[in-house]
Amino acid sequence: MPRTRFLSKAPIASACAGTAAALALFASAPVAADEQSESDIETEVETEELSKGEEKLAKLLEGRVAGEPVRCIRNRLNGQLRTIEDTAYVYGRGNTIYVQRTRDPGQIDRSNVLVSQQFNGTRLCKLDVVTAVDRLTGLFRGAVFFEDFVPYTRVEEDGEAS
Template identity: 50%
Template structure:
């Protein structure tokens, strides 16, 4: 009986010691963007990007929208980046083949589908891998 109690106590102690150490610190939006841009060089900002470059869009909470994948990605820091919330979904209404500066993107709550606001796009900055 004592052996069982000691074993349980020892396991509880191990769980207590490793629990907080295993927890991962959440990165801020700026830190996430910085990590995505490691090893990349900024190019000349563009007013618009084509639909092809819009594949694989990622919203970075309170910071930026990142489009594309592979060698070049396009970063757009909207005029109101604090409106970017990862609990929202972006709704883009395009009338042509491009997404451009000053286009307005709507945000909708992911859980209940209610309108939550607008995001106004700025210039798109290409970041290309250097290696």
């Protein structure tokens, strides 16, 4: 029959105190590292060039002005959707288009199809349940979490207004 051994409380207490001290030391280190990395990130962002997706979106938005973000947009069955890899979804056409960057734009992929379970059949909203499905296999690729939609409206030039 195996014997159970109990440790005295003294070694356990000193081990806990040592562990607590080590955790306190490690817990303070990430704070300093975060402060340093934030300044490094700011420097990198200033010197970093635009990604291909950001360049494509910037070209699409030329001559347009951003409006107040909205929670929902009208969803037409024949509405146009453009996918800009790792950047945004662009809804609509004509004078006003809506840019949806999502919470994780890095997951935006042209090979995915968006499937939504809308709460309102005529509008697409920030809180609708949207999933990405692989276009070829039909397999689930992940959930898509929308942010507010940002409208961009074409600006009339002085010559066009007359």
